[in-house]
Amino acid sequence: MLSDIIGPVMVGPSSSHTAGAAKLGRLARRVWNDEVSKVDIYLRGSFAATYWGHGTDKALVGGLLGFLPHDERIKDALNIARERGMEYRFFAENIDGAHPNSVRFVLYGNDRTMEVVGASLGGGVVELQEIDGFRLSLKGDLAALVTFHVDRPGVLATVTGLLAKHDVNIATMHLYRQGRGGKAAMVIEIDGDLKQEAKEELQRSHPALMRVIFIPLAEGDLI
Amino acid sequence: MRSFEEILKLCDVDLEFYEAVMELESRESGKDFDSIYSFMASMLDAMEQSVNSALNTEFKGRLMEDEARRFGKYISQTEDLLSGKFIANASHIALAVSQYNSNMGRIVAAPTAGSCGILPGLLFAYKNLYAPSRDALVKALIVAGGVGEVIQKRATLAGAEGGCQAECGAAAAMGSAALTYLKGGSAEASAHAAALTIKSVMGLVCDSVAGLVEVPCIKRNGTLVALASICADMALAGVRSVIPPDEVVDAMRQVGKALPETLRETSKGGLAVTPKARAIEKNIFSQITPLTES
Numbered sequence: 001m002l003s004d005i006i007g008p009v010m011v012g013p014s015s016s017h018t019a020g021a022a023k024l025g026r027l028a029r030r031v032w033n034d035e036v037s038k039v040d041i042y043l044r045g046s047f048a049a050t051y052w053g054h055g056t057d058k059a060l061v062g063g064l065l066g067f068l069p070h071d072e073r074i075k076d077a078l079n080i081a082r083e084r085g086m087e088y089r090f091f092a093e094n095i096d097g098a099h100p101n102s103v104r105f106v107l108y109g110n111d112r113t114m115e116v117v118g119a120s121l122g123g124g125v126v127e128l129q130e131i132d133g134f135r136l137s138l139k140g141d142l143a144a145l146v147t148f149h150v151d152r153p154g155v156l157a158t159v160t161g162l163l164a165k166h167d168v169n170i171a172t173m174h175l176y177r178q179g180r181g182g183k184a185a186m187v188i189e190i191d192g193d194l195k196q197e198a199k200e201e202l203q204r205s206h207p208a209l210m211r212v213i214f215i216p217l218a219e220g221d222l223i
Numbered sequence: 224m225r226s227f228e229e230i231l232k233l234c235d236v237d238l239e240f241y242e243a244v245m246e247l248e249s250r251e252s253g254k255d256f257d258s259i260y261s262f263m264a265s266m267l268d269a270m271e272q273s274v275n276s277a278l279n280t281e282f283k284g285r286l287m288e289d290e291a292r293r294f295g296k297y298i299s300q301t302e303d304l305l306s307g308k309f310i311a312n313a314s315h316i317a318l319a320v321s322q323y324n325s326n327m328g329r330i331v332a333a334p335t336a337g338s339c340g341i342l343p344g345l346l347f348a349y350k351n352l353y354a355p356s357r358d359a360l361v362k363a364l365i366v367a368g369g370v371g372e373v374i375q376k377r378a379t380l381a382g383a384e385g386g387c388q389a390e391c392g393a394a395a396a397m398g399s400a401a402l403t404y405l406k407g408g409s410a411e412a413s414a415h416a417a418a419l420t421i422k423s424v425m426g427l428v429c430d431s432v433a434g435l436v437e438v439p440c441i442k443r444n445g446t447l448v449a450l451a452s453i454c455a456d457m458a459l460a461g462v463r464s465v466i467p468p469d470e471v472v473d474a475m476r477q478v479g480k481a482l483p484e485t486l487r488e489t490s491k492g493g494l495a496v497t498p499k500a501r502a503i504e505k506n507i508f509s510q511i512t513p514l515t516e517s
Contacts, residue, residue, distance in 0.1 A: 011330075
């Protein structure tokens, strides 16, 4: 695709360490699905080694503020975060087997916390790799829903049935489980967005469903 | 598009290089010509914005001074430039855009952020000197995109995989083909301009000092516009690469693979391990508060 060769329009200097980092911050914000007021950011591998030279810290915080990779405010993101009252802290961590360009966010809200791990794969392409310790894979180009459930018959059929009922087209779908009958997760990317009514119905559609996370469509992310 | 051969075959049936690229892109992506064209036009506009912003922004580098400004001043005061008006102007723009990228300015990756000065340098120096239509520049950018795609498919555009030949080298090859198109060269001439360029950057390593996109990246942007220009002139004159363009790209892939990891964006070889680079690194690290290990 020509758009892989010319573009993206982005704030420099590095497509994986700056543009990719901004995308990861924004993806974490979308999974959190709210303003981020407090976050701890753990840098791994070359993110930790060169963050200062590639503006990775600014890009990650900029993304958490909702900025796109081409938003020139990224350069000033740390100040903007302070002005908006976002508390952030950076740490380095060594994790065996972690992707060399990866980051773990721990997001804190009034009554909830969430842990999200993502990696920058190169050329500005990113992948969300973990939510609350559960390994999965999500690129974030489309709106998506992630279910956490017990590995029992019927969950998939119930969820996809409901999506069909609400006339939602499934773009991609992946199932993950930590052993037969144990904890399981499902990532479904959809075309378009999900109505509130469908979300509420999904939350209580099957007794084995423990939690459903909705990741809204991100306007402008495909630039 | 996987080969120059594929592009040139379509050009034999009466298409121009940019039309063949659009045709192949349309077949592969399902997009119509209008949307491909308007996307590339929007990229050209973003590139022009980056040029204007870059030329009007002072550069504060960690490792180097505002060399674009220094060079711009020199060329505006010098009548008999050794490298001529076009190359000097292209180099000035390429340095400025590349510096702007290094300072977290907004640029168009073309094909990468580290090589983002070369295409704007060539296209907008051409605009300054020859006043072509916007349409001609968009078509030239499509030609450049086609060349980049062939390199991506047959070799790589990532410094971590292929060294600097894959980034600044690829950008120069793309720009050389685009210039050849703008000067009225045939599709075959554009392909050979790209091949001649790649042959002269074969094996160029990625050895950035302290891991920053600054030394030697910025000046390589500023110098490789000259190579792109002379290769375009040669191709326009009818000079042809003895090794066919696709085979040249294949050789580039093989050379990239043969490069040791120390010379592929790891800052562990070449200029990055010279005594001066080591001293710079030490100085920089002394100014950074290390992150707390969790």
